[in-house]
Amino acid sequence: MTSKYNPKLIEKEIQKKWDQEKKYESKIDNREKYYCLSMFPYPSGKLHMGHVRNYTIGDVISRYKRMKNFNVFQPMGWDAFGLPAENAAIANKVSPKEWTDKNIENMKAQLRSLGFSYDWSKELRTCDSKYYKWEQLIFKKFYDAGLVYRKKSLVNWDPVDETVLANEQVIDGKGWRSGAQIEIKEIDQWFIKITKYADELLNSLDDLDWPENVKLMQKNWIGKSKGAEIKYKIENSDDCLIAFSTRPDTIFGVSFLAIAPNHPIAIQLSNKNKEIKEFLNKCKEIKAAEADIAKAEKLGIDTNIKVIHPFTKEKIALWIGNFVLLEYGTGVVMGVPGHDLRDYEFAKKYELQINQVIDTGKKSLPIVEKGKLINSQKYDGMTSDEAIKEIINDLVEMNSGSELIQFRLRDWGVSRQRYWGCPIPVIYDEESPKVIEKEEMPIELPELAEGSLPKPLNQNKSFINLENNLQRETDTFDTFMDSSWYYARFTSADNDDDIFDQNTKYWLPVDLYIGGIEHAILHLLYSRFFHKALRDIGLLEGDEPFKRLLTQGMVLKDGAKMSKSKGNTVDPQSYIEKYGADTVRLYMMFTSPPEQSLEWSESSVEGASRFLKKIWNLVDGRKFEIYDIDNNFSKEELTLRRKSHATLKKVENDYEVRFSFNTAIAAIMELINSIPEDFKSENASDYQKFCLNETIIFTLKMLFPISPHISEYLWNNFKVEGSDIESSWPEFKATLIEAEEFELIIQVNGKVRGKINLNKNSTQDMAEQAALTVENVKNFIGPSEIKKTIYVKEKLINFVI
RNA sequence: GGGGAUGUGGUGGAACUGGUAGACACGCUUGGCUUAGAACCAAGUGCCGCAAGGCGUGGGGGUUCGACUCCCUCCAUCCCUACCA
Structure with a gap:
């Protein structure tokens, strides 16, 4: 007697069985290991479709690998620090901790209901001091290894709420809550020297079994470029400005130099010059995000300072440009309008001179390609590449510059002026900072008083002030710090005495890492850096954390990323309830290939x-x-x-x-x-x-x-x-798969005109003869002569007439 | 602005190495079962055309006996752009 398929009943029953048997708790054994990791979620409250997709992929592979007799480790945890908890706290009057804990509880139940085979015995959450005490220790080790320093850096400042805003909290240049015009402010922050590893991060990409597009994105992000630094002497001064250029062959086309608005010279000038001061203030209205700076109208102001061209000794105007980034290179760019699109537009706007010094045969400027030099004195006639070498040689000889390899990658600013994050383990004696000792860790995040809103730690007097006039650092870590090493901690998550242990040795590296394509650069690059730095400190082995990578595409609705702010989310829960986990999982896997974006469609x-x-x-x-x-x-x-x-x-x-x-x-x-x-x-x-x-x-x-x-x-x-x-x-x-016959496709001039079944051992001659007996094929060939016959074995024959 | 992707029927997608475009589904149409509906089963379904046949993988151009696949160019959409995660 057959019964009706009732997913609700059987799914509960099977899940209970798995739980009782502790079926998915992993232990070291002598099988080949397989560490399958899906990016852990931010506990936003409910699973969204992107999670369901991500975790189904991971579970499918984990289960398949187990069937193939691998010892599989598939853990799950929570990326639990971050902005949304603070926003929720303000909106709903619950503490970030309470809100986060509750969300985790909900989402964990959802994950269980989907039948994912996680080893919950290694669950971790980054907001737990059991986790972040080790992060504080890592920071200390990095500090001791010379990888940490302090530097001034830009933030979005909301003058009304008196808080630092994230880029996404600035909408059209205004604070999202206060509506006030934001200002760019410079404050002291902690930085980690990821650039020390720039070359290795670039080179070891080759060894990774990662999608080519992700490797390419990382390569371009690191952005190693060869060029020259060129000294321009400032007129009537002993000082020099140093500009970096990848195209020193265009140096005779320089018609201006531009410095960043926050360059020391610009700031100095603004103290004496009202117009410059106004210009700098205007520059402060563009938020700190690269995309916004790049998209903003290119504006500049002439400083009336002149610099001296190292070859022609001509005087060149020095401008301040809102498109120049102090963080990249030296904060000085040389403007060559004839051979750079951005410089060209800038020169047109401010009526600056446009010189052509490269000839490619193309008529209209700008010519950005390499070519032959003209109007460049003794370098005329050289190719760009020859000229680059010669010019750099001569610059060195004149003591006016040198060859320089430059990276686009910048050091990692890890300070955040927020409450809900890992406290940075530093104490200040007057102005001088000291990282605290391991024994004093963790510095715990102070709990909020009942009903009070989260505020940055610098407003918490009892947290800041210590005995003997010592003061605590009040910044917390960028949450990318939390997620940069969790893959390793999972292996030892139940060990309170050591950061890593013999399990870490056994399970690492991650054999397959699965997550959204939106993490292709930042998270994955930071994690790779962490792994290398932890290796050099002696805490981890191996050069890379993630052997193979699968980047899933976005889940879209109406062509846009599903997000609360757009109000286009689809809640998986109702589908789990209506159809069961197996159907939801099947649907997710069936509806599009994992690397492509998935447009949500109700009907299938x-x-x-x-x-x-x-x-x-x-x-x-x-x-x-x-x-x-x-x-x-x-x-x-x-x-x-x-x-x-x-x-x-x-x-x-x-x-x-x-x-x-x-x-x-x-x-x-x-x-x-x-x-x-x-x-x-x-x-x-x-x-x-x-x-x-x-x-x-x-x-x-x-x-x-x-x-x-x-x-x-x-x-x-x-x-x-x-x-x-x-x-x-x-x-x-x-042997069972092999068939005796195959279907031969018969084409005339590349178009299908017939199909016949033939025995697999047929020769080309036999295929040709058989094909020519087909009525429709005969009709299409007619009286014409067959000029050529193409035969693809056991597949196709094409008669060209 | 820069970097990376994607674009195929009414819809999601398949075609893995340049060799049958549209597998498998959804939807729709017709029929069966049913008082009716749901569910299920069967047949059909790229477009134009009575047919023969022609056209067809975002647009335009090219290479090839043969192009969704390779090259050039243009367009549209999505992701990232260092403080959303």
Whole structure:
């Protein structure tokens, strides 16, 4: 007697069983290890579709790898510090801690209901001092290793709320809450020398099994470029300005120099000159984000200072430009309007001279490509590359410059003027800072008084002031610090005495890391840096944290990233409740390949559910039996067996090599559709039943990683003696997959005009002759002469007439 | 502005190495079952055309016997742009 598919019931039952058996707690053993990690979530309250997608991918691979007899470690935790908790606290009058704890509880229940095979015994949360005390220790070790320093840096300042705002909190130049015009302010902040590792971060990209586009993004972000630093003497002064340029061959085309608005010279001038002061104030209205600076109208002001061109000795105007970044290079750019688009527009606007010094044959300026030098004195006629070498040589000789390798990558500012983060473990004696000793860690984040709103720590007197006039640092860490080493801490998360232990050694590196493409640069680069720095300190081994990377695309709705602020979110919970976890997981995997963005569509969830019902109806009520049969299968039976084994082969490749779950599912659907009706009937022969059973066994095994509850439940009732569905992956028989015939596609002038079945050992001659007997092919060739015949073995023949 | 992707039926997508474009689904149409509906089952479904056939993978151009796939160019959308995570 068959029953109805009831996901709610069976999913609970199966999950309970997994829990009781502690099935997914991992221990060191002698199998090959596989550390499968999905990016941990920010506990925003509810899982969103992006999470469901991310974690389903991770779970599918983890379960598949377990079936392939790997010792799999799949942990989960919480990236629990961050801005949203503070915002929620202000909006709902709950403390960030309470809000976060509650969210974690909710989301954990959701993750459990989705049937993910996590090792919860290693759960961690970054807002827990058991976690961040080690982060404070890492900071100390970095400090001792000379990787930490203090520097002035820019922040968005809201003058009404008197707080520092994140870039996303500045909307059209105004504070999101107060509506006040923001100001750029310069304050002292802690920096970590990621640039010390710039070369290694660049070079070891080659060894990573990562998507090429991510490697390319990181490469461009690090931005190693070769060029020259060129000294320009300031007229009537002993001082020099040093500009960096990747194109010293254009030096005879320089018509101005521009410095950043926060360059010391600019600030100095603003004290004497009202116009400059006004200009600098105007520059302060553009928020600190690179995109905003780049998109803003290019503005400048002439300082009336002149600098001396090192070759021509001509006087060149010195400008202040709002597009110049002090953080990048020296904060001085040389303007060559003839050969740079941005400089060209700037020169047009302010009517500056535009000189052509490179010739490529192209008529209109600017010419940004390399070419032959003109109007460049003795360098005329040289190619750009020759001239670059010569000019740098001559600059060195004149003591006016040198070759310089420059990185776009900047040091990492880790200070945040916020409450809900890891306190930076520093104490000030007067002005001089000292990182505290390990024994005094953790510096715990002070709890908020009942009902009070989160405020930056510098407003918390009892936190700041210590005995003997000592004062605490009040900045907290950038939350990217928290997420830069959690992958390693997972392995030892239950160890309170040591940051890492023998488990760390066993499980690292992460074999597969899965997360959103939006983290392609920052998070992944910071983590790579952390790993290398921790290696050099002696805390970790190996050069890279993540061996292989899978970046999933965004989940979009109406063409935009799902986000609360856009109000276009779709809550997975209602779908889990209505259809069950297996359907949601199946839908997520079926609807588009993981690396592509997924446009949410309501309607096809139903289809996923329908397919599971179909599987249920096929298997439920059936029992595995051993039949007394020989090898005399009929053609139809062999066709099903071939399909079963071929599907298994394809699915294996799709899961493991291509991460192409949608095509794997499609193949399983095809297999199910191809089962002949009479094989399923009670009157089926033993041969037919044998073939059907084989198909069922393969299908349940193949489906298990994606929809584990229904697969395991049906498997247990179907019962193949002494076996657990997760214990092994079946093996396909290559000899069964081979067919005797193939379909030959017949083309005339590249267009399909016929198809015939041929034996696999047919020669080209035989194929050609057979093809020419096809009526439609004959019609298309007609009386014309066949000029050429292209034959692709066992695939296609093309007659060119 | 810079960097990285993507673009294929009414919809999500498939075509893995330059070799049958549209697998597998969703939706829709027709039929069966049903008093009716839901569910399920069967058939059909890129566009134009009575048909033969022609057209067709964002637009334009190119290479090739053959292009969704390679090259050039333009357009649109998405992600990142160092303080959202």
